[in-house]
Each structure stands twice: as structure tokens, then as C-alpha cells.
Amino acid sequence: MKLPAFLRRLKKLRLFSIRRVVGASMVPTLRPGAIIVAVPPHRLRHGDIVIVVHEGLEKIKRVADIQDDSVFVVGDNPTASTDSRQFGWLPLEAVVAKAIHF
DSSP: OOOOOOHHHHHHHHHHHHHHEESSSTTTSSTTTOOOEEEEEOOOTTTHHHEEEEEEEEEEEEEEEEEEEEEEOOSGGGGGGOOOOHHHHEEGGGEEEEEEOO
């Protein structure tokens, strides 16, 4: 996807990130091929859609619970999602972005 010049400059400043959804773990909310815009993760809340890094891979999931310095994330489509139900709680540092537009 080719971004306009001003968006490329903003992206270099790391004010936001753009990701394409791969897989069906977030269906029906996010379909494969959908584009999301995300920002650094400030003030996470239950229900937020976030990008987490788990085992070196970025995954788009929904925040199901936050406790102390950990987060439990799930996909909206449990039959197609590998998430905290399988790998458990993640440290808050694993959350690298929060979706603002999808």
C-alpha cells in the first residue's frame, strides 16, 4: 500500500502504525485483509483492540482483562484464534499499539 508523503513522514515519527489483518481470529469485527490504524498503547481498557507481540509475531487481539502489569487478550472468533486462552497472560509491554480505526 503506497501512503501519501505526509503520512509517510508521520509514520516515520512513530505516531501511528498501519497493519493489514491476516487470518480469521478477529472475525466478525475484523475480516482478513482489513486495514487498521493504531497508536501507542496509552490507557488500555477492557474491550480495546490491540497489537501484541507474542513469540516474535504481531497479533491483533481484544483486551479481555488487565491485572497489575499483565493483559489477557482474545480473538473475537474463538475457533480460529490463538490467544491468551492458549498461551496465558502477557506482560503489558507485549502490547505495542492500540487500534483507533478499523
